[in-house]
Amino acid sequence: MTQGGSPYAAMKLRVPGEPELPSKVPPNEKPRRGALWAWIVFGLGFLYFFLPLIATIEFSLGHPTGPVGAEPSLQYYENVLIDPRSEFFPRLFFSFLIAIATIILSIAIIVPTAYWVRLRLPRLRPIVEFVTLMPFVIPPVVAVFGLIRTFSGPPFPLMNTTIGSNVVLVGAYTILSFPYMYRAVDTGLRAIDIRSLTEAAQSLGAGWPRIIVGVIFPNIRVALLSGAFLTLAIVIGEYTMASFLGSKTFGPYLSLLGQNRAFEPAGVSIISFGLTWIAMGAIQFIGRGGERIQVGGAR
């Protein structure tokens, strides 16, 4: 409909003698410049993230006898997934087990610590924060040599058995997870009035275990999930510590495959990437219900 033909044109209110002001937003205006830049930045970010993935997928589909990218084939995926000699699933499954153990241990250590520091020892917070940052200060290769040296002989000869070395690995990964888990939990605790909630629970007769498990844990569920995601992502891909401790996890397997095969590592990377995302989705699904929780004691 043209402007002049509009039946509503005559209804436009104008003060006699008042000059008609030019409209600030012409009807056929192009998207604003800010929005355009936002889309450009988003596009660049998207390419930065997905281009390597797309390239890896394309490489993983390369033909076994032809040049790279000649004719797409799922041959390498079959080699990894169907071949009975493939260690893909056992290694990945084992890494998930290690990750779950790490998440549980990390939560068990970090939540009471962060809670107590916030509630009773706020002055210790900078010290605890510094301690949780140690994995960024000490390189994993240095840490793992220290662990091997400490746990190879008495009084804790854990490295002499497979179970023992796996225990050391979980312990080492737990320390690696501290910077992420502590910050996630601390942010979650900051969002709720833990002092009032704790005192309310105490006045109703609750002891410390009940307060932490029944009141604090459910109210920082989202923060715990966030810490758990990061821990899972770290543990699944970790190579240095697992390799030196001789654990049969996914990281060393991926490295070994990369040294001996050309196309399979790319396929394995894509699969593990997908599986990690599915695992994260599953954790998110299990922890659903957070949206109904009001973060904070009072409105």
Added chain:
Amino acid sequence: MPFLTLTGVQKLFGAFTAVEDFNLEAEKGEFVSFLGPSGCGKTTTLRMIAGFELPTGGTIVVNGVDVTHRPPNQRNVGMVFQSYALFPNMSVADNIGFGLKVRKRPKSQVEKRVQELLELIHLEDRGNRYPYQLSGGQQQRVALARALAIEPQVLLLDEPLSALDAKIRLILRTEIRAIQRQLGITTVYVTHDQEEALSLSDRVVVMSEGRIEQIGTPFEIYNFPATAFVASFVGTLNLVAAGVIDAGSGRLSLAGQEVRTTKAVTEGGMDGRVTLAVRPEGISLGEGPEGSNRLRGTIEDINFLGSIVRLRLRLGDSNGTGLTLGETGTTISLDTFNEPHLTVPPVGELVTVWFPQEACFVLGSAREGAAAAAELVTEV
């Protein structure tokens, strides 16, 4: 035998004395309010009764049992917080039933008690809601029900209405008192709102700087304040410096005009001046009956406050006649009830006001009275 007894309770935070020599005896079913400005130690005292703070000295006895060193979860004391402190992850019913579940009561018993309390707070149909789905007033009702569910020996309320708007505050105040009377539960209520304290309580404990200034019924606190602080904190009060003409007969000089009190003046500063206190509602326009105190002054300001109209009067006439040397003029306020046919003198008019001799009382030296007034201004 008192149900709740605090004897010589003291609390130090480092070198700072938060509560000093606090002594109180409350009977079973009594409603006691701690009233005072911020930082006077009222909440700290309440937290010591709850067990969240350990007293530095003294004892707390509930129902004959010394609970001074008992942890809060073993005191059977219900607490309502200013911030409600409802558990966000639990429904209203779960919040109310939390204390009973902690006590491992049978499920049927928990459900029955929760239903009873939901009816008590008029939220029968909100049991499945979550705290964030309720208004502030409803959340505080739930917090009250949660505290009552465990049938506590003592109910503690820490400024429970401060976060609510005026209208809800008034409704909830009445409900809290009604529920407390119905259940006959010994209650300690902390507030800095004098109206709340006076309207709710059987007795009021007025506190300042960690000390008890006065304990008494609302009537006593308002009409017979024991100290200059209580007089200035509770209600509105004219505090004016007056000279002493004859201490024995209670004759004083105010802006060159004579004022008589019913009691002899026993206190006074080095300068021979005292602080005279008169409530604005005790002063009226006009000459009054024979024997009453009369003051002349100029209307300086008129404030319409809804149900009352407050007039400010500068003593002496507009030329300063009647003032002694060095006085720059003393102002006093007087209240008169508002009514449709009320006529008040215009600003600048010279008027006479009167008040009975028993309506004024002397509060120590003039310096002490001024300090109390200044403290109040700073804290409020």
